[in-house]
Amino acid sequence: MDYIFEITPFLLDGFKTTLWVFSITALFSIPLGIAVCLLRLSKIKIISLIIQTYILIMRGTPLLLQIIFIYFGLPIMGIVLNREVSVSIAFILNYAAYFGEIFRGGINSIDIGQFEAAKVLKLSKTTTYLGIILPQVFKIVLPSLGNELITLIKDTSLVYVLGLGDILRAAKTLSNKDATIIPLFIAGGIYLVFIWFVTILLKKVEMRFEYYK
Amino acid sequence: MLRIENLNKSFGDKKVLQDLNLEFERWTITMITGESGVGKTTLIRCLCGLETYDSGKILLQDEDTDNNRSIGLVFQNLNLFPHFTVMKNIIYPLIKVKKLEKRLAISKAEDLIEMLSLNGLEDHYEYQLSGGQKQRVAIARALAMEPNYLCFDEPTSALDYKLRDNVGKILQKVASKGRGVIVITHDRDFAQKYGDRIYELKNIYN
Numbered sequence: 437m438d439y440i441f442e443i444t445p446f447l448l449d450g451f452k453t454t455l456w457v458f459s460i461t462a463l464f465s466i467p468l469g470i471a472v473c474l475l476r477l478s479k480i481k482i483i484s485l486i487i488q489t490y491i492l493i494m495r496g497t498p499l500l501l502q503i504i505f506i507y508f509g510l511p512i513m514g515i516v517l518n519r520e521v522s523v524s525i526a527f528i529l530n531y532a533a534y535f536g537e538i539f540r541g542g543i544n545s546i547d548i549g550q551f552e553a554a555k556v557l558k559l560s561k562t563t564t565y566l567g568i569i570l571p572q573v574f575k576i577v578l579p580s581l582g583n584e585l586i587t588l589i590k591d592t593s594l595v596y597v598l599g600l601g602d603i604l605r606a607a608k609t610l611s612n613k614d615a616t617i618i619p620l621f622i623a624g625g626i627y628l629v630f631i632w633f634v635t636i637l638l639k640k641v642e643m644r645f646e647y648y649k
Numbered sequence: 650m651l652r653i654e655n656l657n658k659s660f661g662d663k664k665v666l667q668d669l670n671l672e673f674e675r676w677t678i679t680m681i682t683g684e685s686g687v688g689k690t691t692l693i694r695c696l697c698g699l700e701t702y703d704s705g706k707i708l709l710q711d712e713d714t715d716n717n718r719s720i721g722l723v724f725q726n727l728n729l730f731p732h733f734t735v736m737k738n739i740i741y742p743l744i745k746v747k748k749l750e751k752r753l754a755i756s757k758a759e760d761l762i763e764m765l766s767l768n769g770l771e772d773h774y775e776y777q778l779s780g781g782q783k784q785r786v787a788i789a790r791a792l793a794m795e796p797n798y799l800c801f802d803e804p805t806s807a808l809d810y811k812l813r814d815n816v817g818k819i820l821q822k823v824a825s826k827g828r829g830v831i832v833i834t835h836d837r838d839f840a841q842k843y844g845d846r847i848y849e850l851k852n853i854y855n
Contacts, residue, residue, distance in 0.1 A: 547728070549724060549726055549728035550728060550730065552699055552724070552728065553728035553729075553730070555698070555699060556698070556699065556722045556791075557742040557746065557791075558742070559742060559745055559746060560746075567741065571732050572732055575732075648732050648774045648775070649731065
C-alpha cells in the first residue's frame with residue numbers, strides 16, 4: 437500500500453500530459469472536424485478533392501507516424517516545431533479527419549426536407565447549417581463522437597515517441613525500475629476512472645439533446 | 650397575379666412539364682389535380698424555387714420571381730424543425746430573414762397561433778403534436794413570412810374527413826386575407842368543395 441501511495445504522484449504527474457493532449461485535441465479538432473465536413477461536402481470539386489485526400493492520408497497512415505513526421509520530418513523543409521506543438525498539430529489534424537467523417541455521416545442522415553424547408557423560408561446557408569442542421573446533427577453523432585473521444589484518451593500514450601512523459605510512460609519507467617507490474621495496473625485504473633468520468637459527461641450531454649425526438 | 654408561361658421541365662430524358670401555361674390570383678384558391686406522375690409536385694417545386702426549370706417563365710405581378718420571396722410552401726410531410734418548439738418554428742425565420750425583433754416576432758406568431766387554434770401548444774415540440782396540429786404549425790410558419798401566394802402539397806393526404814374540412818376552412822381563411830392559395834391534391838371532392846378554380850394536369854404522354 438505504501439508503494440502505491442509513493443508512486444501515485446509520479447503517475448498523476450504523467451497524467452497531466454494525457455490530460456492536456458486530450459483537452460487541446462478535443463477543443464480544436466471538433467470545430468475543425470465540422471469545417472472539414474462542410475468543405476468535404478463542398479460543390480466545388482477541387483476543394484472536396486483536397487479534403488478527401490487529406491482525410492485519406494490522416495486515416496490511412498498511423499497517428500504515430502504522423503507525429504514522427506511533424507516533429508522529425510518537417511525540419512527537413514525548414515519548419516521546426518517543439519514537441520508539444522508537434523503533438524498537438526498531429527493529434528488535431530488526425531482527429532479532425534475522423535470527426536469530419538462522423539459529421540458528414542450525420543449531415544447525410546438529415547432529411548432533405550429540412551434543407552428544403554429552410555430554403556423555402558429563405559434562410560441563408562449559414563443560418564440553415566448553424567440553426568437547423570448542425571444542432572440536429574449533434575444529436576445524431578454524439579454516440580460516435582463519444583466513442584472517438586474515448587479512443588483519443590487512450591491514443592494520447594503515443595506521445596512517448598517524442599519523449600513526452602505521459603502516464604503510461606511514467607508507469608512503464610516505474611515498472612522497469614522497481615521490477616513490478618503494479619504501476620501499470622494503477623495507470624490502467626487512472627485511465628479507467630478518467631474514461632468513466634468522460635462517459636458520464638457525454639451521457640449528460642446526450643441527455644441535454646433528449647428534449648426532442 | 651402569378652403567371653406561368655410555357656414552362657418546360659425534364660428530368661434527364663423524361664419530360665415532366667411541357668409548355669405549361671397557368672394563372673393564379675390572389676384572394677383565390679386554385680386547386681391543381683391530376684394523376685400521379687403528371688408533374689404536380691414538380692410544378693409547385695418550380696414555383697417555390699426548389700427546382701430549376703428548363704425554359705419558360707414564372708412571373709409574379711409581371712415580374713420574374715427570381716428570389717421567390719412571395720411564394721411560400723407547406724410541404725406534404727410538413728418538414729417542421731423538430732428541435733424547435735412550435736413558437737420557435739414560427740419566429741425563427743422572422744428573426745433571421747425578416748430581421749424582426751424577437752418581441753415583434755412573438756407578437757406576430759401569437760396572432761397566427763390564435764388564427765390557427767394552436768393556443769397552448771407554443772412550447773410543444775413536433776413529436777408532441779398530432780398530425781393536424783403539425784400541419785397548422787407548418788401553415789403558421791409559412792404564413793408568418795407573409796407570402797403573396799401560399800402553395801400546399803397534398804394537404805389532406807393523411808387526414809380524416811373532419812380534419813380535411815378543417816384544412817379547407819383554413820385555406821379559405823388564408824385566401825380571405827388576400828393571399829393566393831395554390832393546392833395540389835388528389836382529392837377531387839376536396840378540390841370541388843373548396844377550390845375557386847381547378848386545373849387538371851394531364852399526362853403529356855397520353
